Amino acid sequence: MRDLLRSVWNEPQAPDPPRRSWRDWALVGAFVGLAIIEGIVRQDLPHRIVWVPVAVAILPALLWRRSRPLPMVTVAFTGSAAATVLLGGEQSGIGAMGAMLLLPYALYRWGSGRDIVMGSAVAFTTAGIAMLAGDVRVGDAIAGFLVLSAAVALGLAFRYRARAKVRERERIKLIERERLARDLHDTVAHHVSAMAIRAQAGLATAETTPGAAVDALRLIEAEAASTLAEMRTIVRVLRRNRPVDDGDHTPGIADLASLAAQAGAGPSVEVEVDGEIADLPPALGTAIYRLAQESVTNAVRHARNATRIEVHVTTDDASVRLLVRDDGDGGPARSAGAGYGLAGMVERAGLLGGTCRAGPNPERGWTVTAVLPRERAAT
Structure with missing residues (x-):
């Protein structure tokens, strides 16, 4: 219980409260005008000579309700309760005073935890004093507190909704960062590894x-x-407000043959595709290509004494299966090579509802298997 109270007390103020605008001035002007008109028209209004100036003095507090909710609640509710007590319990008949309900709403919507705790004590205490001084009936008192509580609940609801939107935006940003990290790793790491291997081969034979x-x-x-080229494609995808050029190409299963062409002086890469790939969702084809690309890169970099890398893709009506296998040596260096690459592969497969596993073969080499369902990628 103590932790709960401490968390409420330390709750920060809601971020980015709207600035005061002409609408706020118009709102205050409308309520002030209503209070003056009501004081002139209603001859039966008790102590209208007092209540009209009190209302006119209190209503401008609405202008600062979002930036300084606690002082405005304190001024408005204390002033109203003091007037009620000084007038012998006569309640305000000014309808414009109903605008004071915007103050507790703003307190719970924009105030900090300390503001809410202290403002609630002020609002409910002064309201109770005013009702006791005015000898208000129990039913009317309950109705008044219910109306005040409704304003509080509305402020809390909008505050929670705003925080939920912020959390959702942060979650989306995190997903985008993770996807960017995977794409950068899968593209840049593959090509840089190939360049490093070929540079080493060129130096050795120069x-x-x-x-x-x-x-x-x-x-x-x-x-x-x-x-x-692939970096430009990634940047264009991230900048969604810019149209994608017709020349941009997102790799798919049909591009797996390029992995064999890029093998160079390393182990030979053999690519085999069984099944129809023309109707595969683009996201599924790209995922298979990236998984195969990363698997081949890991094999070239970490499979010692490897002479052959097999890439086998099988498609059917339900799923697409990928198998990448090499005949290199295992050992600690090979296991350490998983790093972010394997984690990214598992994440990429999981986002499409599939699975990805990697591990040593019983006798020699390393195998990566992935199964991605068609239905999830199509949606």
């Missing part, structure tokens, strides 16, 4: 075979161009 170094530079240039 003295004995000068032409090999030139070929390595050409391959590095091609990898760099591919990296820049």
Whole structure:
């Protein structure tokens, strides 16, 4: 209970309260005018000579209800209760005083935890004193407190709704950051790894075979161009207010053959696709490509003495299955290579309702398997 009270007391003020605008001035002007008109027209209004000035003096508190809710609640409710007590319990008949309900609403909507606790004590205490001084009937007192509580509940409801929207925006931002991290890892890490391997091969053969170094530079240039193209595609997707060019290409299963072409001097990459891929959802095709790309990159970087990498995709009416297998050595270095890559692969598969697993083969090599359902990706 103590922790709950402490959390309420330390609740920060709601962020970004609306600034005072002409609408607030118009609202106050309308209620002040209503109070004056009511005081002139209603001859039966008790102590109207007092209550009209009190209403006119209190209503401007609405102008600061969002920026300074506690002082405005204190001024308005204390002033109204003091007038009631001084007038021998005569309640205000000014209908414009109903605008005071906007103050407790603003207190709970925009105030901090301390403001809410202290403002609630002021509002309910002064309201109770005014009712006791005016000898208000029990039914009317209950109705008054219910109306005041309704304003409080409305303020809390809108405060909770605003916080829920903020949490949802933060959740969406987190998802976008995670997706960006996966895309950057899958694209940049793959191409940079290929460039590093080819640069090492070019340096190793530069003295004995000068032409090999030139070929390595050409391959590095091609990898760099591919990296820049995919980075531009990612940036265009993130900037959703800009149209995507017709030349932009999101890779899919049909592009898996490029993984074999990019193998270079490393282990050979064999790609096999069984089943129809023309009607696959684009998100599903891209996910399969990224999973295969990351698996091949890990195999090239970490599978020692590997000579062959198999990429096998099977499609049917329900799902798409990916299998990437190599014949390299395992060991601690291979397991350490999982890192963010494997975590990103599992996340990517999970977002589409699928699974992704990776581990050593019983005898030799490493296998990655992924199963992605068609139905989830289509939605």
